[in-house]
Amino acid sequence: MTTLRSHPVACALFAVIALGLLFGPLALNRYGLYILSLWAVTTIAAIGLNLTLGYAGQVSLAQGAFVGIGAYTTAIMTTQGWPILAALAVAVVLCFAIGWLLGYPALRVQHHYLAFVTLAFSTLAFLVFRNEEWLTKGIYGIIGIPRPVVFGFPTTRPLPFYYLCLGSLTLVSLATWWLVRSPWGRAFVALRENPIRALSLGVDTRRYTLMAFAIGSALGGVSGVLYAPLVEFVDPTPFALTHSLNLLMMVIVGGAGFFFGPFLGAIIAVLLPEWLRFAQGYYLIVYALFVMGLLVWSPTGLLGIADRWMAERRTRAASAARAAAAPTLEKEGV
Amino acid sequence: MRTVLEVSGISKHFGGIAAVDDVSFEVREGEILGIIGPNGCGKSTLFNCILGQLTPSKGDVRLDGQTVTGMRPSDLNRLGVSRTFQLLQVFPQLSVRENLILAGQEHKGTMLSRLFGARDAGLTGEADRMIAFFKMQHLADERAGGLSYGQQKLLDAAMAFMAGPRLVLLDEPAGGVNLTMLANLKDRLRAINVEQGATFVVIEHNMDFVMSLCTRVLVLAEGKVLAQGTPAEVRADKRVVDAYLGH
Numbered sequence: 070m071t072t073l074r075s076h077p078v079a080c081a082l083f084a085v086i087a088l089g090l091l092f093g094p095l096a097l098n099r100y101g102l103y104i105l106s107l108w109a110v111t112t113i114a115a116i117g118l119n120l121t122l123g124y125a126g127q128v129s130l131a132q133g134a135f136v137g138i139g140a141y142t143t144a145i146m147t148t149q150g151w152p153i154l155a156a157l158a159v160a161v162v163l164c165f166a167i168g169w170l171l172g173y174p175a176l177r178v179q180h181h182y183l184a185f186v187t188l189a190f191s192t193l194a195f196l197v198f199r200n201e202e203w204l205t206k207g208i209y210g211i212i213g214i215p216r217p218v219v220f221g222f223p224t225t226r227p228l229p230f231y232y233l234c235l236g237s238l239t240l241v242s243l244a245t246w247w248l249v250r251s252p253w254g255r256a257f258v259a260l261r262e263n264p265i266r267a268l269s270l271g272v273d274t275r276r277y278t279l280m281a282f283a284i285g286s287a288l289g290g291v292s293g294v295l296y297a298p299l300v301e302f303v304d305p306t307p308f309a310l311t312h313s314l315n316l317l318m319m320v321i322v323g324g325a326g327f328f329f330g331p332f333l334g335a336i337i338a339v340l341l342p343e344w345l346r347f348a349q350g351y352y353l354i355v356y357a358l359f360v361m362g363l364l365v366w367s368p369t370g371l372l373g374i375a376d377r378w379m380a381e382r383r384t385r386a387a388s389a390a391r392a393a394a395a396p397t398l399e400k401e402g403v
Numbered sequence: 404m405r406t407v408l409e410v411s412g413i414s415k416h417f418g419g420i421a422a423v424d425d426v427s428f429e430v431r432e433g434e435i436l437g438i439i440g441p442n443g444c445g446k447s448t449l450f451n452c453i454l455g456q457l458t459p460s461k462g463d464v465r466l467d468g469q470t471v472t473g474m475r476p477s478d479l480n481r482l483g484v485s486r487t488f489q490l491l492q493v494f495p496q497l498s499v500r501e502n503l504i505l506a507g508q509e510h511k512g513t514m515l516s517r518l519f520g521a522r523d524a525g526l527t528g529e530a531d532r533m534i535a536f537f538k539m540q541h542l543a544d545e546r547a548g549g550l551s552y553g554q555q556k557l558l559d560a561a562m563a564f565m566a567g568p569r570l571v572l573l574d575e576p577a578g579g580v581n582l583t584m585l586a587n588l589k590d591r592l593r594a595i596n597v598e599q600g601a602t603f604v605v606i607e608h609n610m611d612f613v614m615s616l617c618t619r620v621l622v623l624a625e626g627k628v629l630a631q632g633t634p635a636e637v638r639a640d641k642r643v644v645d646a647y648l649g650h
Binding site: 272384 | 485541
């Protein structure tokens with residue numbers, strides 16, 4: 070079994086990135102902090118989708134809608150004087166329950182059929198955000214969303230709010246790391262790779278499918294809870310189908326089913342357009358060409374490239390070990 | 404000896420076609436029952452009806468006298484019934500060891516305790532014993548997708564035994580497996596049968612494998628039971644020779 074200690078290069082890289090995320094922002098301006106906070110918030114939603122799609126193999130085009138549900142819950146509750154923790158609890162329970170219900174069609178339909186079911190839900194949620202003015206204030210949106218006070222520290226300024234987003238991302242990452250390395254994570258992978266065989270081995274595929282949807286959706290809700298105070302204004306436009314498609318792209322470009330895939334995918338989707346600003350009006354073209362080129366070269370995303378390289382190394386090492394052990398194995402009749 | 408599995412009048416119709424037609428048989432504890440018959444005679448459909456993958460159009464399946472007709476495969480598995488499939492059914496992205504841990508983990512504790520319990524559900528030792536039993540120690544950490552066809556067949560069989568089942572249904576375990584590995588597989592199956600008293604039902608076309616392993620053989624033809632008896636009786640039955648074995 071591999072441990073972090075057996076990968077010193079990965080350990081060092083991880084430490085550098087962690088230190089960069091902790092201390093780098095001290096040198097950033099207001100806009101830079103906003104972009105980095107947006108990356109952290111978006112990554113949480115992508116981690117949720119990666120759980121549903123990448124690990125459990127259930128296609129969802131509704132993650133943006135769950136971000137919207139979380140954001141509207143926070144906007145409505147915190148502008149009425151409720152603390153953000155109460156909004157977080159309501160958003161998580163609401164998204165978990167709706168995600169669980171949305172998982173039911175996945176018990177009957179798969180792949181692009183399931184994508185269309187979730188797409189219909191995404192459209193439905195958008196219509197509610199836009200048309201139910203009594204609740205959401207429709208296209209005018211909800212303004213004046215306060216930033217929370219955490220353990221007595223106000224997060225009104227960009228830097229403390231960034232640390233709140235980073236702290237939340239860290240907690241979500243640790244919880245997800247635990248989940249995907251637990252027997253549940255293994256069952257999710259079994260669900261993705263071979264549900265019929267999984268069922269014959271006692272895996273309750275029905276319950277795991279619903280759980281994958283519910284937990285992934287709840288993380289979408291968590292992302293929305295942070296998104297609302299980040300932008301301090303919520304209207305329906307950011308939660309249209311485009312956001313769900315963007316999140317899907319992040320998961321696939323980063324590497325679906327890889328733990329760090331959503332982190333990388335969110336960098337590409339949130340930060341790359343900023344770095345490509347020098348290209349002015351052409352940046353979207355450059356961005357689109359990059360994504361197309363990447364997916365043609367490596368359909369399993371950025372981390373798929375690293376995984377392929379490591380798999381080849383392992384195969385070479387295993388072949389060498391097998392060749393060395395061949396006489397013994399022949400004797401044993403394997 | 405006690406009857407473990409009782410199949411009574413099972414039929415399965417797909418539109419106007421009767422894939423399985425009024426099939427009845429019993430499997431007694433510790434027995435190795437072989438099911439043979441021409442391609443398309445309904446062997447795998449019969450397995451799928453017994454194991455809940457398909458709902459039979461008619462008939463009953465009883466396990467230890469309790470009706471389990473149409474029960475979900477995962478629930479049947481937790482009652483101690485395991486299976487392998489005709490086509491390869493391993494989890495290619497997981498290592499050999501992880502495949503085996505997965506095959507046993509749902510039998511340990513509750514869903515909630517599995518979330519907060521050990522990552523390997525306490526099964527690494529058991530998985531390694533199974534790996535050693537099937538002589539795959541050199542493959543333990545390799546991804547299942549990278550194994551040869553025969554090695555994946557062995558892994559597939561090992562997974563079926565991971566949770567210590569009482570009854571195992573094997574669908575063409577010898578298909579595509581070379582002679583050395585086949586001998587290893589037969590040897591392992593016989594050992595599990597003797598040492599753990601596990602009961603087997605085996606679908607197979609390899610007659611040497613069936614005749615040397617099974618204690619009793621059931622012959623299907625066009626969805627119906629054509630004959631049943633000891634390997635010697637079946638081999639001598641003219642109807643079986645005409646319909647399947649050939650002269």
